[in-house]
Amino acid sequence: MTSRPQQVTRRTSVLRREAVVAAIPAAVAALLVAAGPAAAGPVGNSGVGDPYFPLAGNGGYDVRHYGLTLGYDPRSRHLDGTAVITARATERLTRFDLDLSGLKVTGVTVDHVKASYRRAGQELVITPRHAPRANQEFQVTVTYSGTPKPVTDPDGSPDGWIPTDDGAFVAGEPQGAMTWFPADNHPKDKASYDFAITVPEGTTAVANGVLRGQSTGHGRTTFRWRQSEPMASYLATATVGKFKVEQYTTADGLKVYNAVDPREASAAAPVLKKLPSVLAWESSVFGPYPFRAAGAIVDRAPDVGYALETQTRPLYDSAPDLSTLVHESAHQWFGDSVALTTWKDIWLNEGFATYAEWLYTEQHGGRSAQAAFDALYAKPAGNGLWAFAPADPGSGAHIFDTPVYSRGAMALQKLRTAVGDRTFLRILRSWATEHRSGHGTTAEFVRLSERLSGKDLHPLFHTWIGTAGKPSSP
Secondary structure: OEEOHHHOOHHHOOOOOOOHHHHOOHHHHHHHHHOOOOOOOOEOOOOOOOOOOOOOOOOOEEEEEEEEEEEEEOOOOEEEEEEEEEEEEOOOOOEEEEEOOOOEEEEEEEOOEEOEEEEEOOEEEEEOOOOOOOOOEEEEEEEEEEOOOOEEOOOOOEEEEEEOOOOEEEEOOOOHHHHOOOEOOOOOOOEEEEEEEEEEOOOEEEOOOEEEEEEEEOOEEEEEEEEEEEEOHHHOOOEEEOOEEEEEEOOOOOEEEEEEOHHHHHHHHHHHOOHHHHHHHHHHHHOOOOOOEEEEEEOOOOOOOEEEOOOOOOEEOOOOOHHHHHHHHHOOOEOOOEEEOOHHHOHHHHHHHHHHHHHHHHHOOOOOHHHHHHHHHOOOOOOHHHOOOOOOOOOHHHOOOHHHHHHHHHHHHHHHHHHOHHHHHHHHHHHHHHOOOOEEOHHHHHHHHHHHHOOOOHHHHHHHOOOOOOOOOO
């Protein structure tokens, strides 16, 4: 993710600071599970245990696939939805939760049998008539409707389904997915997706993956998208608007779909023209591009203030600059394909994407990554850059603050100087390929770096990502 107030990218800007749900203590999660009539036997937890977002995700099952059928009217801002969720139970489930904020649920079935349900804050608590057994695959269908509303971070940034003057800018990091579909809303649980989005004729609906087709009738157009590779819920999008669409296939067979608000088209064109070369360069450095589709959504959403690495098709609130394009494209490897296990490891996303900017600039005739490091190190000890440890920002309030991005990138530059360019690039490539379509943790990255370099790197990582304060020497 990048934030660009007044066209300043997140690497130098005042950053998004927290999601509203971060303030909910873990104890509340337990209360929500206990609320209402008791169910006999095992129940899925209302969170996966993330220390920063205790209500995020749910226990007791693993989602395999989401089938989302949506209808949206930009004029009335009304959304009708049906979510068909295929999951595997990890224990016998007499009750389980999905994350859903707002919206009215009109029906729930489990394996085509009507189930009872209730709402408890962001939790949709479902009691099936027949409890799925451990290791059993089951299917949940939820019908819902209403006017989706974004959650608002304390710094004023919206997150989720964000209305625009011609549709909606749909960006879910960290918690916004639950504003438009019921989900196991934590990056720990990735799944494949199918989308069928119906909008008024003349309006375009853009989601993740490959466009499977579109059809128009009775003044409405339905767009069908498929995201086959596993995806975290916060990376899903269903952005709606009046867009100029460009489609092509690269020499490597990558299907590219760009959707650009006509008001941003002239400013976006020179940057989007570089997308194939940026992806080719990143593939040469990080390993093969992890998906079968690519592209961009360039909206005009002046109240948003950030871009997001929505999987296969990053989402920009206005025409991006080249550094932002490089950053969000790098996330396709670091953050999308290799996902977080907990939100405290966010530097594995943002520090890596920021370093990709530095490396791209260095290898395309600009200043070196070391010069970027030196400029940051020159900042005084009281600067916010040194305020907390990038590998554990302390709470959801700080996961998008400067240390996660800039000091995270500085740690990678220190790693590079410690192990040498050849080994460093091997580490980056191995991280992306060995964890492709999966997850990673800081501890795993440290172990990989030590294994490939043959060095004890714990002191380096402890200094640069594990502690607050300005290191005594660069």
